[in-house]
Amino acid sequence: MPIYAAPVRDTLFVLNDVLGYERHANLPGFADASGDVLEAILGEGAKLAETVMLPTNRAGDMQGCKRAEDGSVTTPKGFKEAYDQYRDGGWMGLAVPAEYGGQGLPYCLHSAVGEYLVSGNMALMMYPGLTQGAIAAILVHGTQEQKQRFLPKMVEGAWTGTMNLTEPHCGTDLGLLRTRAVPQADGSYRISGQKIFISAGEHDMADNIIHLVLARIEGAPQGVKGISLFIVPKFIPDADGNPGTRNGVSCGSIEEKMGIHGNATCVMNYDEATGWLIGAENAGLKAMFVMMNEARLGVGLQGLSISEIAYQNAVAYAKERLQGRALSGPKAKDKPADPIIVHPDVRRALMTMRAFNEAGRALVLWTAIRSDVAHRSGDEADRQAADDAIGLLTPIVKGVLTDKGFEHAVMAQQIYGGHGYIEEHGMSQFVRDARIAMIYEGANGIQALDLVGRKLAANGGRAVQAFFKEVGAFCEAGRADEKLAPYTKGLKKGLNDLQAATMWLMQNAVAKPDNAGAASTDYMQLFGLVALGYMWGQMVKSAQEKLASGEAGDAAFYEAKLVTGRYFMERIMPETAAHLARISTGADTMMALPAEAF
């Protein structure tokens, strides 16, 4: 059974010391959760993750979800009870406005606690995760009547939500979708078609399931310009707001998957189901993007969560497993062998994971605070700058954190040797679970294209120029600081490579778009390294300030930050050069072979 201790201390360091949480006290919600309250909320979230979510995790993988002949779905043992505790704790609505039954607390708190809960049980947390995406879409695009009808129950957690995009023949290319919507006299629509890969599509943990479904209204244009978004509840709420008549939507089967067995991934059949348009006709993709952007950040978080719990277990095993002697001479002389943490190659893996996890956590919270500013600030310039940053960083958080999350689950599994390959210790599950995060909510190749194809050029490159300016200024200030300079030097080198790559794209991708596609994945990874490196720069700066102030009761904690930051700069940052070299070769060789040569 895997172990897990939520990294509350580290979250507090990032929020309070690095990101200046207190500075945002003027934003709605922040003042309600600062100091001891902030700590208490994180503590409660940690407890829920460690004592409620984690104990259900292995069972979820081993049992999976079962569909009965009538289309009903049973979740693994303990899931319903764990979800009940989540719901009763009010976690679903933590960051939702009080108007709809939420607590109105900062979104960054939601992210911080989300990391813990997903570490505890990723498959289970997908049920509320999808619900929160649906809540976000209804909040932004729903009518007042729709909000009143659906949000309170969803925010309470009594009803859950889903997003229905994919069909057997279309995933990335939603323009091909065929699900039909036929307008009815009463203003509703009849929805018919088949959706696949629907996470949390059917289950036994909530009284009702609110499906958000992309479909094409009869006579709508071809392609993405003819897609609309619909609310299709499993049970049509009656006048009192209770789940009423069963709607024409059902789970046709559950997919057999590599991982996240605890989540019911359903084929959903819509057979003249009643639905209501949400947002404007034929503007469904725009409405769905509210949900997708939120979901993408949530998926990036999954990468971090799995990397963290896999790391913690690898650490425990490395301290406990006795095998061989240290190259520098025996360490545990009273034992038949040394714990394998003495071996540099094991350390390499542990330090690599650790350096990523700590920076990844900072990047997630940095982005989350920007989300709070974008939604809550009274200052338009602040809102715009924050919104720019989120748009730019979303594909990076999603793509890079999930690629690395998987890579680190594999790395942690490797530390277990053969014991990692058998299912008993749960390391295989982390690898199998983490794998999906690279695929869903837009495969990582699509994230990379979103970055180079849309986000870079948006508003004349305003977002990326602001990011370069911010990081560049940090490096410049660091140059004059004897203690910080060794760290900012590596960051500056990475930033230079990123700027050179950006320049290359500007010069070569407009005339020849394939050059953008050929560069995209490397560019995203390169950007991710600089973004994570920037987090390290800031964390090191904060740690040095704490140590210098003498008020650090916790010197070992801050000293460890300096070591781990140095490791990142020495061992991980140098990868930027290889990415730049690859980007600069362009698309010619890559595209030279005719398809039939493959």
Next chain:
Amino acid sequence: MPIYAAPVRDTLFVLNDVLGYERHANLPGFADASGDVLEAILGEGAKLAETVMLPTNRAGDMQGCKRAEDGSVTTPKGFKEAYDQYRDGGWMGLAVPAEYGGQGLPYCLHSAVGEYLVSGNMALMMYPGLTQGAIAAILVHGTQEQKQRFLPKMVEGAWTGTMNLTEPHCGTDLGLLRTRAVPQADGSYRISGQKIFISAGEHDMADNIIHLVLARIEGAPQGVKGISLFIVPKFIPDADGNPGTRNGVSCGSIEEKMGIHGNATCVMNYDEATGWLIGAENAGLKAMFVMMNEARLGVGLQGLSISEIAYQNAVAYAKERLQGRALSGPKAKDKPADPIIVHPDVRRALMTMRAFNEAGRALVLWTAIRSDVAHRSGDEADRQAADDAIGLLTPIVKGVLTDKGFEHAVMAQQIYGGHGYIEEHGMSQFVRDARIAMIYEGANGIQALDLVGRKLAANGGRAVQAFFKEVGAFCEAGRADEKLAPYTKGLKKGLNDLQAATMWLMQNAVAKPDNAGAASTDYMQLFGLVALGYMWGQMVKSAQEKLASGEAGDAAFYEAKLVTGRYFMERIMPETAAHLARISTGADTMMALPAEAF
């Protein structure tokens, strides 16, 4: 159901054109299988892989092996019949001396066909794979009587073999092993203890199973110097050579694993089982190493095999799946969308896999031919040089080909999007199967340590110096060749980085062994890039010669080699610089944190 077509054309190119197979006609066995015969054998092997092995692959994963209460094990449906065909075709003894019932053909042929068969069904091919390792150990270390008693049946495939090293508390560190051997008056031993992770430990495909078991003779020294190797048959052969009395060895359970479900990975219980010493007392590790070295090359081959079949399926899917339009404008205008092979980021993945597979195949065959020279040449200097090369390249073939094999299985799965994550298409199985190859037969971290700790320094660095000289001379010759120079330039840069890293190790690892451990994995990967790059250099040279000679009926094949070789040099070779940068930072930061800080 996955598709597969054995790359016979490519194998012939590597053997005949690149590696000069005909030049070895003076070695025993080579003249028996050249020209049409060579082609016929590869063709038969391809047929067996495509029509017998492949159809059993998915069933093997889905059904797994079942242990009954009496300890007997049933393999998945179709395995026994497929194995029967393998056995009846005489494949087990392809490269074994005729004296013991083999065909005495070159080992490189065995490797070439082995690649196909493992692509077809990795889990199934482990049963004969382990047997061949056991045959090799008995051939080298067995007494004449032991050879007569066991080899003919094993070479025939009527009996299979296993290797028993790991115990619950010891894997890498075999010095800790506890299985006991008590000498008997008749010269035999009574073996007692528990072994875990025993591949092919018990099954229903052969009449007898010959276990090679590491154990400690009563009173033997502690540590690795007190370990001996024993032959412990499941049934003790009677005077006529038939399986006779059941021995005291049994399968206690089958492990639940992430993949290779078709292979029975057993806990084996030895309860006063009768065994016979093989090789000298307390020299068991040396005897087992014959088997392990063979097995390590075989595991490297598994990495290649899975990378190849995963690539082939990704190609098929990329040509068939319609999604989106090419950035350079629609290609399949008559269809609702273009096949995804038009997208550069999909090409990137396909070209990366292809560039690896073709070079990996060349490297495996290059090493295999050296094995033939080492075992069969009449010239001592040739034998020694070949043996040096095998020793040096074994950890690289094992470590790099399996790391990349897994990475590419993941890459191929990614091309399928969500369809890759569900089990239906078999892409998940490739990922799950490939994962074990990084772990067993010495986890890849151990391979890296073997390389930097043993192989580099062996015989005063003779092997590595010879390798550098050979690759350096190739680059130097290429510099003068206008057509080849663009390729050797990248290779030379990689070689320079590798030599710089080697120099760094010489200067920094002796005084501080942790520097070697801290560098080991990066050094192995760096070496692998140069070795694969060298294969590309040679393949490009051969392809250019073919094209220049005008005799190339198959110009497209050779032109594709030039493109793929260029891709390798442009996109993959630049990684050497990051490895060198990491290696040069040493162990200080990596080892700076006390264990309790983790």
